[in-house]
Amino acid sequence: MNREFYLLKDYDTVPSIRDNIDLNEHTFQRITLAQNVIEANNYISRQLDLPLASKLLFINSLVVIDEVPRCIEKIYASLAEVRGLETYDYSDMSFYAILNREKGISRLFIREEVKIVEADDQERELLKLEDDDREIMLIKGTAISENEKPLAYYETVSDTGLYRYRSVTSYE
Amino acid sequence: MNRETTIYGQLMESIRNKIISGDLKIGDRLESERTMSEKYGINRMTVRKALKYLENEGVLESRRGSGTYVSKMPLVQGKLSMDDSNHTLSLSALIRQRGMKSTRVLLSMSRVLPKGDVAMVYPEERKVYEIVRLSLINDRPYALQKVYIPCSLFNDAERFDFEEGSLYEYMQDKGHKPVRFRTDLKIERLPEEYCKIMQTDRNKKYMLFEYYGYETNGQILEYTVSYHDPEYTKFSFESIVSLDGLG
Numbered sequence: 457m458n459r460e461f462y463l464l465k466d467y468d469t470v471p472s473i474r475d476n477i478d479l480n481e482h483t484f485q486r487i488t489l490a491q492n493v494i495e496a497n498n499y500i501s502r503q504l505d506l507p508l509a510s511k512l513l514f515i516n517s518l519v520v521i522d523e524v525p526r527c528i529e530k531i532y533a534s535l536a537e538v539r540g541l542e543t544y545d546y547s548d549m550s551f552y553a554i555l556n557r558e559k560g561i562s563r564l565f566i567r568e569e570v571k572i573v574e575a576d577d578q579e580r581e582l583l584k585l586e587d588d589d590r591e592i593m594l595i596k597g598t599a600i601s602e603n604e605k606p607l608a609y610y611e612t613v614s615d616t617g618l619y620r621y622r623s624v625t626s627y628e
Numbered sequence: 629m630n631r632e633t634t635i636y637g638q639l640m641e642s643i644r645n646k647i648i649s650g651d652l653k654i655g656d657r658l659e660s661e662r663t664m665s666e667k668y669g670i671n672r673m674t675v676r677k678a679l680k681y682l683e684n685e686g687v688l689e690s691r692r693g694s695g696t697y698v699s700k701m702p703l704v705q706g707k708l709s710m711d712d713s714n715h716t717l718s719l720s721a722l723i724r725q726r727g728m729k730s731t732r733v734l735l736s737m738s739r740v741l742p743k744g745d746v747a748m749v750y751p752e753e754r755k756v757y758e759i760v761r762l763s764l765i766n767d768r769p770y771a772l773q774k775v776y777i778p779c780s781l782f783n784d785a786e787r788f789d790f791e792e793g794s795l796y797e798y799m800q801d802k803g804h805k806p807v808r809f810r811t812d813l814k815i816e817r818l819p820e821e822y823c824k825i826m827q828t829d830r831n832k833k834y835m836l837f838e839y840y841g842y843e844t845n846g847q848i849l850e851y852t853v854s855y856h857d858p859e860y861t862k863f864s865f866e867s868i869v870s871l872d873g874l875g
Binding site for chain 1: 809835865
């Protein structure tokens with residue numbers, strides 16, 4: 457299976473493959489697994505600094521690159537911040553592109569936590585992992601708007617080759 | 629953007645920093661809400677909010693009738709980096725401050741011909757030092773580091789104790805100091821020759837850091853390849869992104 461494509465996350469990389477992939481070089485497909493309004497559980501409400509049971513827009517997608525499923529995305533967005541975007545088709549434009557176009561949001565502060573964990577059965581099946589490939593990359597992220605409000609919490613589960621990170625620090 | 633402009637945010641940051649620096653250790657009991665309120669001249673509700681948020685993060689634990697206690701190390705956030713500047717903590721310092729015993733073993737040190745990725749980093753160098761170190765947590769292998777420094781700048785590295793001493797201390801003694809760092813993270817399997825020493829099997833994946841340290845004039849001083857056991861490792865990454873022009 458062709459898992460050669462990877463996204464290098466740098467200081468200003470939007471956390472969306474769709475916005476970072478060259479469609480002349482690769483094929484891209486986002487398959488919506490679920491898209492609905494849900495209530496925030498205790499964990500999600502804490503990530504978004506919202507009261508328990510707050511309404512959220514939940515989008516669950518499978519991303520396929522070069523005909524190979526590479527990651528499972530779950531986005532939980534505060535409905536109060538994204539009202540009107542509940543029924544958009546996110547298969548062609550990313551959530552972030554639609555935020556920019558429809559809500560005028562131009563900058564986000566992104567905070568991500570990266571771990572390697574063991575894949576569960578559903579993840580193994582969706583990502584079509586090989587038998588001896590037990591581990592996946594789990595990214596938990598929060599997108600915060602310029603007025604310091606957490607706008608969305610997301611979890612991305614992918615094969616371990618999909619994402620790389622780079623940081624540059626200077627003490628001059 | 630600075631989330632710590634709020635009073636409760638500042639108090640949270642202060643408590644986190646005390647835990648990271650060792651002023652507060654895991655299991656220590658914090659001052660009471662009233663004491664903190666009087667000490668800092670802030671509303672008691674503000675103190676309660678800060679403590680509540682830290683409890684939600686798992687850093688503090690409230691015990692009814694007893695008080696609030698430190699329960700775990702806060703996540704050290706910031707750029708992915710393993711240098712020992714005052715912005716981030718060195719690998720060993722991070723492990724020690726989690727209340728675990730950390731040790732380091734020098735596996736080998738030799739002058740080698742640059743090959744492969746090392747040759748690409750040091751195209752002009754005839755020889756580089758290769759320093760291989762193993763970090764252990766509670767006597768269990770945790771990270772394997774291969775550090776490459778140019779022999780042309782550091783010609784007596786064999787005389788330095790890299791098991792106990794800091795690489796950057798040695799570099800500074802030699803009149804060189806990296807001031808700019810690039811860190812790359814990807815996930816890979818450990819090279820087969822290190823599986824035995826890391827007590828792992830070939831299939832397990834590790835967090836692989838490639839770490840480049842540059843001097844003021846842009847000269848590269850250090851190239852480190854470091855494999856970290858994911859059982860003890862999670863890293864955080866922050867960025868500010870522009871959404872204009874997407875789609």
